[in-house]
Amino acid sequence: MSRDTLVSFEGVVKTFGGFVAVKKLDFEIKKGEFLAIMGSSGCGKTTTLRMLAGLEAPTEGVIRLSGKPINDLPTWSRDTPMVWQSLALFPFLNVRENVEFALKMRGVGKAERRRRAEQWLDRMQITEFAERNISQLSGGQRQRVALARSLVVEPEILLLDEPLSALDAALKVRMQSVLKNLQRETGITFVYVTHSQSEAFSMADRVVIMSRGVIEQIGTPQEIYRTPRTRFVADFLGSSNLFSGKVRSGTVGFELDAAVGTLRLASPATVGETATLTVLDTKTHLSTTAPAGSVNAVPVKVIGEEFVGATATVYLETAQGQEIRVQKSHDELTGLPLGIGQPLYVWWNPEDGHLVGEG
Amino acid sequence: MSGSFDMNRNRAVDWALVVYVVLAYVFVFAPIAASFVFSFNSDRFPSIPLGEFSLDWYRAVATDPLVWEGARNTLFVGVIVGICSTALGFGAAYTDYRYKFAGKQVYLALALLPPTIPVIILGLAMLAYLSRINLSGNALSVIISHVVVCAPFAMAIIRLRLSQMDPALEPAAWNLGASEWMAMRHVIVPFCAPAIFGALFITMAVSFDEFAVAWFVSGLNETLPVKVLGFLQGQVSPRINAIGTFVFILSMTLVILAQLLLSGRGAKPADQE
Known part of the structure; x- marks a missing residue:
């Protein structure tokens, strides 16, 4: 494992009852890269992400984060925040309280919590909506709240599970550039699961293509486009x-x-x-x-x-x-x-x- | 019905439906309204034409220590039953929401079973069982019996609320650093709050009104409905109407509060687009 490796999957297998969701994963995620995992539904891409987040336990194999095995670590001790397909914003909290949530769970004091949330509200340009309810926001604003809520703890890695799938085409393209810029500026490793080739190829540094629980190819978008391996x-x-x-x-x-x-x-x-x-x-x-x-x-x-x-x-x-x-x-x-x-x-x-x- | 013309609707049918609904409500509420009216009537027996307006029966009720004792028992039992059955119902509903296990269908069927048992049978069974373990004839026995009757209502209400929750909400809280207990406190309970209060009020109302089981197990600690039966057996007094009006207003207040909570803005799944 090289020094710039953040995550490594080593012989990871995941089965649900008799169904093999992930057959055998061996790959590495580099520090600071934008990695997209792409495939059609049922290919194992979301299961892979959920194992990294600590929401599913691998049946076999080891997942390492910064060199340390994290198989036994519950999701709340992992610092692998995820942006959900449904966004999963808390409807009973306003925008600011949503963004502060992770800090509150970590026991950060009120003033500090507010200060750090303020930074991310500002960065995501949602300060003016801080006191609003989630139900009063548009789709794009919710995306920004979800990003701020996950990034407020300044993690090393951010997991994204098809977060743009509910947006219309124009907004999708705009959010893609927001995501790409955010990733470049923060240097946080993004792992982005999608079934959309255009999303994966336009944002990612490297793309993993999965099918039926195995990796078909890993490479830059150009490599995969010009020289498909299979x-x-x-x-x-x-x-x-x-x-x-x-x-x-x-x-x-x-x-x-x-x-x-x-x-x-x-x-x-x-x-x-x-x-x-x-x-x-x-x-x-x-x-x-x-x-x-x-x-x-x-x-x-x-x-x-x-x-x-x-x-x-x-x-x-x-x-x-x-x-x-x-x-x-x-x-x-x-x-x-x-x-x-x-x-x-x-x-x-x-x-x-x-x-x-x-x- | 809006005032604007709708060519897709038959006005005759609309009017027939209005008349039908009004008649149905009159049929249901006439006895309660009659009891309400006669509670303010000075006559000893309910008859038309009415006598003078009078608060005598309320005065008689208010000065009767037996009524006060019954009311105290009812309130005491009702509040504790409300809290206990809501807590139990919440636990049962969350278990159903969160876990998959063998025999879950049986678990659910048993949890929702008590209200389907005829109250006479339930009361008799409660009496037989509680007297065997020396718990019959006091307030605790009424509380236990009422919790059995009420908890399934609380469970049904809270279960409905949980079914409206985005299944990603709880894992999202864990993923953001909340332990299971913290997620329960900061996500599940706040999300369910309208249903929890709704269940609290509904179960209190059910306990206030419940007569049959309380009659079997209450012994000397009679709740108000049981007291009313006692009055009726002795003599027919318009005091019954006064008590009835009081109980009706109290129960309706609780039910309406619960309705407001359960159908209010906060109860809607907020993430739907």
Whole structure:
């Protein structure tokens, strides 16, 4: 374990009766990083967070905080405050009393409590609501109260369990920047559980992708986006086109014998192995005639088009019925015939393809 | 009913419903109203036309030491029953809220059972049981018996309140540094406060009104309802009406207080959006 490690999970397993929520976790959380744990519901991400908070006990393995095992420590002695999905603000206390709660539980005196709460009310820009009831606040204001309530004890680590899921899209984006700035300024380690790729990728320094109780990949958003380690990750991110087949040795290098045809591979691979080639939909191109040279090209028909802001996604289908997506700006698409059923070629440079295991 | 026109409603049906509701209330409250009216009537027997307005019966009641003794017993028993059954009910409701255990359905069924037993049977059983352990015929026996009857009401009221609580609230308190006892004191009890006071008033009211069980076990420490029966057996006196009015107003005050607490702003789950 290196010196900048704050938390380590060592062979952590969690089962509920016969159900295995977390299979075997081995990973570390660095001091001062913004770590997002992402996955679909039931993947074990929330269980992982709750074990760190001390709300669930691991069935096996050790969780260390600053090097010390914390398995037997009850949640109230851990200093691992959590921001809840429901926020769980105390409805019978006003904003100030909510923020002071953790200090009161620690026996901090009245004047000191007030002073420290004041700082966080100010920092979260909710001073003017200090005497209000929780029911009188908007969704965004409640978020800020929840953050202030957790951060008032100035912990080393803050746990966040999908805290933005109840907000509308615009407010969500605003709160993301509030969270990111807060994390950068305080240097507090944030562990953020979400099912949303955009939240995880826009805020986190590193992302953990979980599926069925195991970690599929840990890395920076760029690493995961550009080089997904498994087929699951590529599939889950949904931004790549996937082609499966057997690797074989070709005339100039390695090739993949896929359903859509023979595809060139830019990097060496094990001959005879079944593998999946992933190509980001932003790295695929369209043309009306078969492109020449050493690129991979697949004949397709247009089946649809979708616009999101400045980009358009063209949906195409191969003769074998496989769907391929191409993402381009509107400018790049002008001049191309895109009527439904229009025959076109999808092509990409072999260097833009990335081979992943079947895992 | 608002004054504005609503094309989706049939006015004839609306009026029929109003008449129906008024009639139902008249039917329910007429006897109580009659008792109230006759308590101020100077005549010895309840008859129409009424005699003169008079406070004689109240005066007679107020100077009767037997009535005062009954009232004292009723209040003493009622307050202690209220406190004990609310405490017991809270414990039972929290146990149901917090813990999962084998036989929980049986636990719940038993906890809520007493009010479904006919009071005559319950009174008889209480008398037989309490006299065997030398506890019958005093105020304590009435208190014990009434707690048995009242605690399930308190439990039902507090359980409803707990079911409206965000399940993350208590773990959130722990997570912020509160031990289990501190979370109980600073989160669970404050959240349940309206229901706790509501349960306190309701159980007091139930104890004030309860006659059958008290009749069996009270012995010489008769509560007011038992005293009233005693009066009735001796003679029909308009004093009954005066006592009835007094008990009715006291009970209604408690029930209305409880209603205000349980349906007031504070009782709403505040985190709903």
